[in-house]
Amino acid sequence: MQIRLVKKADIGTRRQTLIFLAAIFLALFTTGLFILFLGLNPIRVYISMINGAFGSAYRLEQTFVNAIPLIITSLGIAIAFRMKFWNIGAEGQIIMGAFFASYVALNHSDLSRPVLLSIMFLAGFIGGAIWGFIPAFFKAKWGTNETIITLMMNYVALKWIIYLQFGPWKDPSALGFPKIPNFAENAILPKLFGLHIGWIIALILVVLVYIFMNRSKKGFEIAVIGESINTARYAGINIFRTIILAMVLSGGICGIVGMIQTSGVNLTLSKEITGGVGYTAIITAWLGALKPHWIVLVSVLFAALIQGSSYIQSAFGLSAASAQLFQAIILFFVLGSEFFARYKVIFDWKSLSKAKEDRE
Amino acid sequence: MITVAFLKAAIIAGTPLLFATLGEIITEKAGNLNLGVEGMMLMGAVIGFQMGYSSNSPLLALIFAALAGGIGAFIYAFLTVSLRANQVVSGLALTIFGTGFAGFVGQKLVGLKMTDEFNDFFRELKIPGLGDIPYFGEILFNHDMFVYLGFITAIILGLYLYKTGRGLNLRAVGENPAAADAASVRITRYKYIHILIGGALCGLGGAYLSLVYVPVWQENITAGRGWIAVALVIFSAWNPYRAIFGAYLFGGLDIIGFRLQGTGIAISQYVFDMVPYVVTIIILVIVSLRKDKRNAPPKSLGEPYFREER
Numbered sequence: 228m229q230i231r232l233v234k235k236a237d238i239g240t241r242r243q244t245l246i247f248l249a250a251i252f253l254a255l256f257t258t259g260l261f262i263l264f265l266g267l268n269p270i271r272v273y274i275s276m277i278n279g280a281f282g283s284a285y286r287l288e289q290t291f292v293n294a295i296p297l298i299i300t301s302l303g304i305a306i307a308f309r310m311k312f313w314n315i316g317a318e319g320q321i322i323m324g325a326f327f328a329s330y331v332a333l334n335h336s337d338l339s340r341p342v343l344l345s346i347m348f349l350a351g352f353i354g355g356a357i358w359g360f361i362p363a364f365f366k367a368k369w370g371t372n373e374t375i376i377t378l379m380m381n382y383v384a385l386k387w388i389i390y391l392q393f394g395p396w397k398d399p400s401a402l403g404f405p406k407i408p409n410f411a412e413n414a415i416l417p418k419l420f421g422l423h424i425g426w427i428i429a430l431i432l433v434v435l436v437y438i439f440m441n442r443s444k445k446g447f448e449i450a451v452i453g454e455s456i457n458t459a460r461y462a463g464i465n466i467f468r469t470i471i472l473a474m475v476l477s478g479g480i481c482g483i484v485g486m487i488q489t490s491g492v493n494l495t496l497s498k499e500i501t502g503g504v505g506y507t508a509i510i511t512a513w514l515g516a517l518k519p520h521w522i523v524l525v526s527v528l529f530a531a532l533i534q535g536s537s538y539i540q541s542a543f544g545l546s547a548a549s550a551q552l553f554q555a556i557i558l559f560f561v562l563g564s565e566f567f568a569r570y571k572v573i574f575d576w577k578s579l580s581k582a583k584e585d586r587e
Numbered sequence: 588m589i590t591v592a593f594l595k596a597a598i599i600a601g602t603p604l605l606f607a608t609l610g611e612i613i614t615e616k617a618g619n620l621n622l623g624v625e626g627m628m629l630m631g632a633v634i635g636f637q638m639g640y641s642s643n644s645p646l647l648a649l650i651f652a653a654l655a656g657g658i659g660a661f662i663y664a665f666l667t668v669s670l671r672a673n674q675v676v677s678g679l680a681l682t683i684f685g686t687g688f689a690g691f692v693g694q695k696l697v698g699l700k701m702t703d704e705f706n707d708f709f710r711e712l713k714i715p716g717l718g719d720i721p722y723f724g725e726i727l728f729n730h731d732m733f734v735y736l737g738f739i740t741a742i743i744l745g746l747y748l749y750k751t752g753r754g755l756n757l758r759a760v761g762e763n764p765a766a767a768d769a770a771s772v773r774i775t776r777y778k779y780i781h782i783l784i785g786g787a788l789c790g791l792g793g794a795y796l797s798l799v800y801v802p803v804w805q806e807n808i809t810a811g812r813g814w815i816a817v818a819l820v821i822f823s824a825w826n827p828y829r830a831i832f833g834a835y836l837f838g839g840l841d842i843i844g845f846r847l848q849g850t851g852i853a854i855s856q857y858v859f860d861m862v863p864y865v866v867t868i869i870i871l872v873i874v875s876l877r878k879d880k881r882n883a884p885p886k887s888l889g890e891p892y893f894r895e896e897r
Contacts, residue, residue: 313675
């Protein structure tokens with residue numbers, strides 16, 4: 228017997244969704260076995276997770292507060308990933324956005340609120356964009372490996388904030404506790420329907436990124452580069468400029484997250500500002516197939532997962548790392564499931580010629 | 588500042604990097620880019636520590652650390668080789684998994700220490716004769732057995748790659764799998780075996796951190812070293828011998844901040860903490876500047892092999 232693989236023609240959205248759901252189910256099942264192994268009842272754990280994420284107005288709000296940075300960061304990552312530019316530097320881009328926005332917030336709190344917030348927003352974008360521009364420039368100019376550079380820049384950004392927090396930006400009134408002063412009232416994002424207005428920014432960005440990726444010439448060029456750099460070259464696309472533009476947008480959008488998290492959630496800058504969103508968003512961007520509308524759905528579900536996990540941590544005494552494990556397992560299964568959407572497995576019992584007939 | 592003690596410490600700090608770099612070299616030679624190095628190191632580090640703590644047997648700790656890295660690599664191999672999943676994302680998923688795994692298992696290990704009896708296994712062993720050479724003896728030949736093991740592994744790997752038939756086959760798999768396949772090299776088997784060995788080496792690199800280098804369990808004990816190892820693969824141009832040099836060089840960078848602080852230079856420790864990362868960036872950019880065919884990655888790196896697509 229011989230096992231052979233045949234590439235499938237494009238399969239329908241319905242089958243694709245079914246395969247995706249089957250993967251999620253298998254991931255839940257596997258995690259369930261793991262939970263069982265820990266001596267807990269998986270059904271009960273899952274139910275309290277759902278309860279922890281949606282069970283009360285406060286928990287629901289927390290879920291959405293978690294979803295906002297995930298959605299926006301995933302959008303940023305999706306632009307780069309569409310180009311097969313493996314930007315795993317969202318973490319650093321968020322931090323630099325937060326740093327730039329905080330600089331404005333801490334030094335110019337005398338400005339009126341709308342002006343200050345607008346400048347902070349712009350500063351956040353610029354901070355992230357600079358952190359996105361650097362690896363893009365090296366990649367476009369000399370083909371330098373972007374994966375490692377973007378990741379190394381995460382560490383550089385993080386060490387920089389730690390330096391500020393323990394050094395020049397340390398709050399003198401905090402009695403030696405290493406913390407950066409809280410923002411003035413002026414520099415804090417207003418709320419709408421009980422939630423800081425980051426959610427409106429997120430929704431606007433979803434629409435803008437959707438239009439950019441699917442309706443604009445530049446968005447199309449980014450996708451072409453992702454498919455084949457040779458095709459792009461042949462089609463006369465300015466590869467250098469397109470890579471730079473995509474990464475300035477990708478980094479800039481992540482930088483906005485930094486502004487939102489400092490101004491809307493933490494009310495100051497700290498080394499914990501990202502909460503690991505930069506890495507989680509890689510998962511959500513991929514699970515959302517790099518499509519803005521799917522990203523929203525996946526991000527909200529993941530935010531619920533994170534919120535639910537933090538709830539069960541106290542209820543069942545599980546470690547904070549369990550959420551991360553859970554997320555990785557889901558990603559493993561979805562990555563594996565894509566195979567079944569793309570290939571058909573043929574078990575060749577008789578001869579090769581017989582299988583050839585089947586294919587035709 | 589460049590003293591005997593510093594150079595010796597650089598070699599020790601470079602040893603976990605060397606193991607991980609060698610692991611990634613052998614993986615990439617099979618045409619697979621595994622960005623899960625950091626995750627596999629963490630898995631090896633935490634399982635090695637857990638095993639060492641509960642069994643008090645250094646050997647068991649090492650075996651289980653290698654196994655843990657291998658299991659991580661197996662997940663990756665199954666996804667990318669058998670199921671042809673995207674290698675970059677699969678590797679990232681493995682890093683996230685490994686980080687979560689180490690956090691989960693290591694939760695109860697934070698702050699624990701090994702017994703003196705256990706640590707004695709990793710004491711410095713002076714090599715008779717060579718160890719007595721002035722300066723060089725102290726720098727190179729007066730180390731714990733892990734350091735020697737890393738050195739020997741690099742040489743064995745180099746011999747394997749360049750002097751054996753299997754090594755040639757492996758390089759063919761990484762360069763041109765279709766041609767290797769036509770020459771009846773078992774592509775899938777080659778990829779699996781070498782990805783697994785690579786994972787085991789990464790696991791051992793992690794175990795060196797948790798068992799010898801630190802040697803107390805702390806969260807995120809690798810601190811990005813897995814990623815530096817991925818960069819070192821490029822820096823050493825996929826050559827195990829050059830990896831020795833690269834790993835020790837970066838070992839030196841890793842500790843330079845700490846050393847400079849001792850000299851009383853008035854720069855914050857946190858700024859020095861950036862040094863290894865910034866230098867990695869600079870070196871990668873410089874390496875990408877020199878375009879030399881001999882320094883090129885294996886041709887099929889990152890591409891899934893699909894026989895029917897020829």
